[in-house]
Each structure stands twice: as structure tokens, then as C-alpha cells.
Amino acid sequence: MTSNNPSVFLLMVNGQIEAADFPEYDDLYCKYCFVYGHDWAPTSGLEEGISQITSKGRGSQSLVWNFPLDITFKSTNPFGWPQIVVSVYGPDTFGNDVVRGYGAVHIPFTPGKHTKTIPMFVPESTSRLQKFTSWLMGRLPEFTDPKVVAQGEGREVTRVRSQGFVTLQFNIVTKDMKKLGYETTSEHSAATGLTRTSQQL
Amino acid sequence: MPRHAKARSHLMPLRRKAHEGIGLCSAPPPTPVEEQQTTRSRSSLAHGSSQCRVVRPTSAAAPHQELDVWGKVQYSAARPASERYRAAAHTGYSRAALAGTSNDQAAKAAMTLMAELHIIGQIIGATGFPQNSLFCKWGVHAGGAWRLLSGLKEGQTQVDMPQTGDMAYWSHPIDLHYTTKGLQGWPKLHLQVWHQDSFGRCQLYGYGYIHVPSSPGQHRLQCVTWRPLAGPWQDQLAEMFVGGGPQLRTPDLIYSGTDRYRLHTVGMGTVELELCVILRHFDRYGVES
Numbered sequence: 375m376t377s378n379n380p381s382v383f384l385l386m387v388n389g390q391i392e393a394a395d396f397p398e399y400d401d402l403y404c405k406y407c408f409v410y411g412h413d414w415a416p417t418s419g420l421e422e423g424i425s426q427i428t429s430k431g432r433g434s435q436s437l438v439w440n441f442p443l444d445i446t447f448k449s450t451n452p453f454g455w456p457q458i459v460v461s462v463y464g465p466d467t468f469g470n471d472v473v474r475g476y477g478a479v480h481i482p483f484t485p486g487k488h489t490k491t492i493p494m495f496v497p498e499s500t501s502r503l504q505k506f507t508s509w510l511m512g513r514l515p516e517f518t519d520p521k522v523v524a525q526g527e528g529r530e531v532t533r534v535r536s537q538g539f540v541t542l543q544f545n546i547v548t549k550d551m552k553k554l555g556y557e558t559t560s561e562h563s564a565a566t567g568l569t570r571t572s573q574q575l
Numbered sequence: 576m577p578r579h580a581k582a583r584s585h586l587m588p589l590r591r592k593a594h595e596g597i598g599l600c601s602a603p604p605p606t607p608v609e610e611q612q613t614t615r616s617r618s619s620l621a622h623g624s625s626q627c628r629v630v631r632p633t634s635a636a637a638p639h640q641e642l643d644v645w646g647k648v649q650y651s652a653a654r655p656a657s658e659r660y661r662a663a664a665h666t667g668y669s670r671a672a673l674a675g676t677s678n679d680q681a682a683k684a685a686m687t688l689m690a691e692l693h694i695i696g697q698i699i700g701a702t703g704f705p706q707n708s709l710f711c712k713w714g715v716h717a718g719g720a721w722r723l724l725s726g727l728k729e730g731q732t733q734v735d736m737p738q739t740g741d742m743a744y745w746s747h748p749i750d751l752h753y754t755t756k757g758l759q760g761w762p763k764l765h766l767q768v769w770h771q772d773s774f775g776r777c778q779l780y781g782y783g784y785i786h787v788p789s790s791p792g793q794h795r796l797q798c799v800t801w802r803p804l805a806g807p808w809q810d811q812l813a814e815m816f817v818g819g820g821p822q823l824r825t826p827d828l829i830y831s832g833t834d835r836y837r838l839h840t841v842g843m844g845t846v847e848l849e850l851c852v853i854l855r856h857f858d859r860y861g862v863e864s
Binding site: 397398411451452453454455457477478479480482483484492493495498523524525526527529530532533534535536537554555556557558559560 | 693697700710725727732734737738742747750790793853856857859864
């Protein structure tokens, strides 16, 4: 149903968490969730998910999940644009499930196909003794709420170590953003037919 | 808690300065409003509904009655237009207006059709510095005609020690919503890159600034950084062993060029950012970007 004066715009996200690149770790699975502002609400699709456990194949160093993402948001305001937070977990030497990385990225803003590679980092232990103890006990430091990674406040006291990358693919469709007056693409680039198909972080 | 009365004294000089630039819309001078109405509007903001309430301006609203963005708006379709504008053109702006629910801010700006700018993105990381364990203090500075409606305009990233490779990754989100009356003073993002060593000591590694892109869309930016050099060779030698070189007293010099001729600096690494710029209603004022 089209309306001449829409008050909300829609953002439809299709995509996948494609693969991960962790040189030192194997047998990983990932969890994702979406973090968004007060003006946003998901209308359909899943906000959270857990993938399968994947291993590095013989000769190939990439960990493939091919995990689908499908969600639609509605909003009145681009402030609080949704971000996807990906957390990767895997077994340590003793078989406990420990976190191997957190990462977050904004959902792309322009319609089209986008590929994003995001860095994954883990919190660091504060002292060497704590590092050894946590390795022994199988309880490495982790964030109590992964959504902290998507926020800007409170990050200045955290020390992290980045140790891998995750590749995501998105196909974005927006509805009624132009009618509400929001311009997300420059007229110049649209006229010359330039499209952004690949974004590497 | 009527804070708006105290805020009024801060408002007047700012308002005069805002109109000096190229004005995009002219706001009428504020009409005095009863205290009751503003407190009523404040309490309704506090109850803040979670549903999005954007009311498009009706044809009954005259175009010359554009409102000052600092005026608080509490409106619904049921209230008559005259009462709505009287309540809106109140005197001061309060912190509550800036920190209030963003859908009310958006509704406010939508009603007045002021030009809006959204800056959404990430400070991805930094590369090219002598050591890897880095963090960044960042801030956004805009001219007098710009008002920040929602978002944090400064912050500090995490400290990252990369295990593989040279680049320190922060992935620090930036989400800002500005409204403006003029093009002067387009927002600038300024950065200070610091290094934290294993003992927890922090040393300045670079200053840099970059203008927020003015064309809508997604941009991948590289911000170069520089560091002030110590004067005599004794200081430079001490800096090599002990650390702690000269720093700027105020961050203004990072993004202004007026007093820079006294400085002697050396170039450091680059900071990578990915910013998306969303413009709204700029074309109504004839702005091409």
C-alpha cells in the first residue's frame, strides 16, 4: 500500500555472514545480533542467531559459515542506524568454549550489494598473572553484553587485541527514504552510473 | 525545574551569531510563552512514547512561520496550529531538548523543514605509527549555525593491540544528527592518536582532522596525522628515552589554521574512517551537493 505522505521508511537487509579469517584458531561458530536506536523497530526477520560450527578445510585457511541474514527495519530517523554485532566463539586447548572475537559494523546505507570485512577483537587481560589464570581455567575475558561493541560510550577503558576478520555480504533495499527527503547518494555519482559493490574495512 | 529561564541568557548571543552566515531559513523572534505550557511540554517529552510520531506539516501552517530549532515542540494533530506554534517558539533551549528522545527531535525538524545532516559511520583504525598499541580521542566541531540534535560529539576509542599485522582496529561507531541554518562551519572531525604501552603510560602520537564529506553517500576516508617536534636536541633525546613530547594546550589548533605558523611538526601515520553522510531538505534551499 503506497501512501503519498509516508511517515516511516523501511530498510530491508538480505545477506550472509560468509566466512572468517582467524589464522590461529579453528572450529569456530558465530552469533550475531542487531543493535539499533530508539526510533528503529524490526518489522520482520530474526534479530539474533547462532551459526553452525565450522572448521578449516584441508589446504584452505578460511572458515566458511554461509549463514543467512534476513531482517527488515522501519524508522522515522536515520539516527541509531542498525549495526550488526558478530561474536565468534571456539574451543580452547582444554575444550572450553571461549570467545575469539567481537566485531560490529553499520548496515550499509545505500541500496545495492555490499561486502564488508570487519576486524574481530577480544578484551585483554589486565595483568600477566590474570592472563595465565584465565588460560588455565578456560575463562578468558569477555564482554558481559556483546552490544557494548556497537556503542561509543565506555569504550575508553577497554583494552583489546584484534586477531581476525569476518566477511559479510549485504543486499540492501530501502523504501520511502527519498520521499521523506533523505538523500543517501550523491546525484553526481548516480548520474555517472557508479555503484559501490565492494567495501573493504 | 524551569531551566529554560536560565538558558535564555546563553541563547541570545548565539542566536545573533547564527544569523550572520548564509541563512537557510529565517526564524521569527521568539514570543514569550507561559511557563505552564513549557513544563507541560517537558513532562510529555519525559513520558516519551516509543512509537514514532512524525507529523507532516499541514497545509494550514504558513511557510513564514518556520520555527527556531531550539524551541521545544510538543504537538499532536488535535491541537490547533496557532497554539502549537506559540508553545514551540519558547525562549530557551535546554539540555533536555538535546538529550531528549530523538523521534521528537526528528519530528521537530520535520515540521520546520530545516536542513538536517546525519553522519553515521566508524573510526576503523590506524596504521603507519611507530608502535601498534593505540587509541584515539575524537571530537566533532561545527560552526555556530549547526545544532547537534542527537549523538555524542566526542569520545575515546578502545586501546587495541593487534596480534597480526600493522593496523590497530577500533571500530568505533559515530552517529550524529545535526540541523543547520547555514553552510558555514561544516562539521570537522578532529582526532588525537595516543599510544599506550604495557605499563599503562600514554604518549601522544599524532593530531589530525578531516572535514565530514559534504556529498551524501558512503565515503572511505584517510586522515593524516602530525606530531609537534620538541625544540632543542636535548629535548628530542629525552623524548626518545623517557617519552612525553610537546602537546598542544587546546585542541583548537588541530582544526584551525590561524596560529599554526609557530609550530614545527613531523608527520605520523594515518587514521582510516568510513563515514556515511545523509542529507535532508538541503535541496529545498537550493544547495547542490
